[in-house]
Amino acid sequence: MIENAVLIKQGAEARVYTAPFLTRTAIIKERFPKTYRHPILDNKLTTRRVTQEARCLFKCYRSGVDTPVLYFVDIENNAIYMEFVKGKTLKDLISEMGEWSSSKYEELTTKIGVALAKMHSADVIHGDLTTSNLLLRESNNSLVVIDFGLSYISSLPEDKAVDLYVLEKTFLSTHPNSESMFTSILDIYKNNYKASKDILSKLAEVRLRGRKRSMVG
């Protein structure tokens, strides 16, 4: 780890630091060993998560979704180095902007819908779409998707529908009266993603049963 790295967040899976890196400022996400697992198994699983996260992050960037730029993947120490994005989370932004009106939020919902459409077109499932994992970049107001820690690649409408469902849930539980906001995001998503029909009908199914599939029968 870089000597004067500053710890900014400690989660259940990883520690996040910020530090100067090769003339820029980087965010360093370091996954630490889980002591309740057998060390060999733990190392194998952690390494797999790190590579998967880096791949999904960069695949998204390549597909035209704004994400932090990938700088360095340190497989030996299970750390990912990426661009430090200066900006506000969607969560804070919504509480600042206040009451929903379609005109006030039009620009924002369009950006979100387009970004999600691009991400899912590239078969990247984010896995943890919340309003804290979407940022608005300070320099150019572009919508940045962050934290690909639970991401994976899948082309199944089911997985994409669940991804959207998770976002819908955070919208409804943390931001009052945001149903219409999510609806307008879905509209943009639909218009920017040709294969979205199956996903949206799956979403209706997922809404009825919840995130987990029934294992009965």
Add this chain to the structure above:
Amino acid sequence: MQSFSLELYPSRQIHITLYINVKNSAELKKRLLSHDQELKYAFIDAKIVLDKFQLLVAVNNAVHYEKYSILKTHNVHSEIVYNLSPTTNISESLRRFGISDSTNEIVIVKVGGNSDEVKSHLNTLIDGEESSLDELSRFTDLNSIRKYYKIGANVKDHEEILNMIVGSIAIKNVN
């Protein structure tokens, strides 16, 4: 010549310089191929370098792999050239990103050593003029860069192209 230090591996300085109007590329290349121990440098074709940051990311990778003894090539300097390339084909990478017989503008990277010594040694090795790294953009060939890094014409912004390059280098050994 500019010198940098890597935050992760601060013990050795990284020296980067640009030589223009180089006349003896063919000789340099021949000596590299015969593993001449005097040439402990990375020789890079200036036309595929968009920015210093691109070089530093490749250098950081190479030094990291050296530390963990997982170099794919003979030494840390050839590894820098190899790491600039997004593919894992070593000979193709060295051909595309290293120097050819006709290369006139060369970016040189040296890991370790003292900058004055590096500078005077390079002056004896290279038949050309040292130039400022700020001149780099004059020699950049965007078409080659787009081709080698598979960057489509829809990406126009300089910063965005650089980000794609850097990401491709970073993801190389993960894929």
